[in-house]
Amino acid sequence: MPENEWVRIIPLGGLGEIGMNMFVIETADDMIVIDAGLMFPEEEMLGIDLVIPDFSYLLQHRDKVRGLILTHGHEDHTGSLPFLLKELPIPVYGTPLSLGLAAEKIREQDVRADLRAIAPRERFSLGGLRVECMRVCHSIPDGVGVALETPAGLVVHAGDFKFDPTPVDGKLTDYHKFAELGDRGVLVLLSDSTNAMRPGFTPSERTVGQALEEVFRTVRRRIIVACFASHIHRIQQILEVAARMGRKVAIHGKSMIANTRIAADLGHLRIPPDVLVRLDDLRHLSPAETVIIATGSQGEPLSAIARMSAGEHKQIEITPGDTVIFSARVIPGNEQAIARTINQLFRRGAEVITEEFAPVHVSGHPCQEELKLMLNLTRPKFFVPIHGEYRHRHHHARLATAVGIDPAHICLAENGDILEFTPEKRDIVGKVTGGRVFVDGKGVGDVGDAILRERQHLARDGMVMVVVGLHHQTRAIVVGPEIVSRGFVHLQDQEAFFNAANHLVKELLAGCPEEERGDASILKEKIKVALRKFVHKAFDRRPMILPIVIDVWGAEP
Ligand SMILES: [Zn+2]
Ligand SMILES: [Zn+2]
Missing domain, CATH: 3.40.50.10710 (Metallo-hydrolase/oxidoreductase)
Structure with a gap:
């Protein structure tokens, strides 16, 4: 095998969820990105505004990244673009509507972008790779799939598509182009798994x-x-x-x-x-x-x-x-x-x-028969089901087996996996830093799992704060203990609880040996442990407990 006959496909998002779709196609000399989507936070992601893929792999190889291609204008394919372009100003290719919709979001974020319009079936080069996009029908106009000629062979990303035989704008999914690619020989097909569990065809829009x-x-x-x-x-x-x-x-x-x-x-x-x-x-x-x-x-x-x-x-x-x-x-x-x-x-x-009472909605994604049609038109050697949770991709893999794709050639990858393909074989050769990055207000990535766990704890059980001030020399209590709680006890019960907690803290401090009274961190830990035990016994609840011990300077009152 000549040295450079390989292509790597790295999903940065879109394989663990329906959302934040983003793929990196890498050869020896070039990297190309397909889509940069976001997902909206799940219920347990308290206070998070948006979730975007981790693109540190691209930043680490910034000199190799030639550009980004948008398949269409949906937010699960374009939403993290402003965040990416802020860090990595690369040219963005897309059809006019995809670019028009993305430009609106990019402007809102005050980012500059080099947007380059493309037309379906118009070939262009990105680094050493030849690219061609083909029209697909979807729940937004002007969507495309992407075909990339790589040293290892043709890589086809089908985009978000359906085979609507009577589209509203009369622009069909480009059956002919997909078939032609199939004739030329497709090494890898990436295809939309959203509706892989639904039989039949998606009805026409x-x-x-x-x-x-x-x-x-x-x-x-x-x-x-x-x-x-x-x-x-x-x-x-x-x-x-x-x-x-x-x-x-x-x-x-x-x-x-x-x-x-x-x-x-x-x-x-x-x-x-x-x-x-x-x-x-x-x-x-x-x-x-x-x-x-x-x-x-x-x-x-x-x-x-x-x-x-x-x-x-x-x-x-x-x-x-x-x-x-x-x-x-x-x-x-x-x-x-x-x-x-x-x-x-x-x-x-x-x-x-609603949809349950009249057919006032149809999906923009392909059902099982359309997925088989896409597989039959392109006849790929290797197949990667994308755009879906594991269960969707699992069912898509079964459909591929049913139309005759070798099960050993189907890759149920995870986000961050490095999939390597040569004309003969495929392998997972490593993993990149990937995962979900939380956007909260102006912060991108500063809120992580630890903070989310804290938020969940606060949301579930509330908090109790204890403030106590000790004289810097004598270590006698000169302020408090003040007890404050939020989301923990009802106002009516508050006074009794505060009195009991106050008493407990005083007793605890009184019983502390001399050397411990001088160390605020030991005191805080002791207060936390004692209060947690007391609250759990009295209320069977586990609020977050925040002790604050301050040194008070000056003469003892
Ligand atoms: Zn879409
Ligand atoms: Zn999508």
Whole structure:
């Protein structure tokens, strides 16, 4: 084997979760990054705003990194871009809409970016690698897969895709290109596992238009549709149905307005004439003539729909007879927030239509038959299921076996694994520092697992603080003990507890040998242990205990 005939694929994110997708493709001379996504925090990540991949591997090899390719404009593929570009200013390649949406986020973070537009089927070079992107259908327009010619062979990343045979914009997933790549010989395929557990084909996005039309036909009053701000084809269909039914549409929400503007400017959204109105103008129209498109399909507390449901929206009051359509999937983790919003909407007399009652949503990801089709078109030698938790990737691996891929050639890797491929074999040759980095306010990575554990402890059990001041010479108590608690005992019980704790600390200090009274750290530990025991015995609770011992200077009072 010639020395350089290898390629390494290193997932920095996207294999332990649906989110923070990021891959590094490495050859002897070059590194290329595909996507830089984020994920939203899980419930136990208290106070965390965002989670991004650890990209220290890229920073360690900064001279080798030639650029980053975006497959599409979703946040799980673009959201950590501003954080990466701050540390590593590399050129970013993507289709115009992907770049347009990413640019908006990058601007918000005050980062400069070198954005380079590409078109599907247009070949370009990154370092020594030839790159070609191919169009794919997804729940956002202008998505692509990526093919890279490496010294070891062709690497194909299918992007987030589905095989919609009747896409809203008429732009099909590029079956021909994927088949052509298959003919040339694909060494490795990376493919989307999100729906690997769902049989059949994902229905066409157009079916949602039909379902919406049926709902619109029966409703006599105002219609409010909640969907993702990036789902331009969904917005397109709502606008078209509304126009056909003679309704006016107000687009509501900052991201919704920004995205529709960007998409319309780039020709991805065709707004029917005379259909759009401003939210304020709805007052002059009868409810039967109006539609509002808004954010909040996930029950996000600050979203337009959540505020309407809570009766806290300045301009829109939900009234009996209104119909609210949730035209989106429930993202795991958001069930309770969505249920709360729906309960409140029903309470206000609205009718609520979700995916369970009418086909007002379809997925943007491929189901099992489409996954098999992708495998059959590209016929890869090696296969890496991506974009999913282990269970999704496990099922995807089974589908690959079913279409004849050698099980020994399927890699169920983890984030951080270094997968090495040569024309003949594959191996995991090491691991890079990887994992999840928490973003909390202005801090990136300063909050780690230890702080999260503290936050969980505080959230679960509250805290008790003891402040005691000892005279610097005599070591007699001159301040306190003051006891303060938060999230621990009810006000009514507080006084009895404070008195008991106060007494306990005094006794403890009185019983301390001379040499220990001079050492604040010994005293703190003793107070902590004694108080923890007392609280546990009296309340069967384990709050965080924070003793503070201070030296008081000056004459003893
Ligand atoms: Zn996506
Ligand atoms: Zn995705």
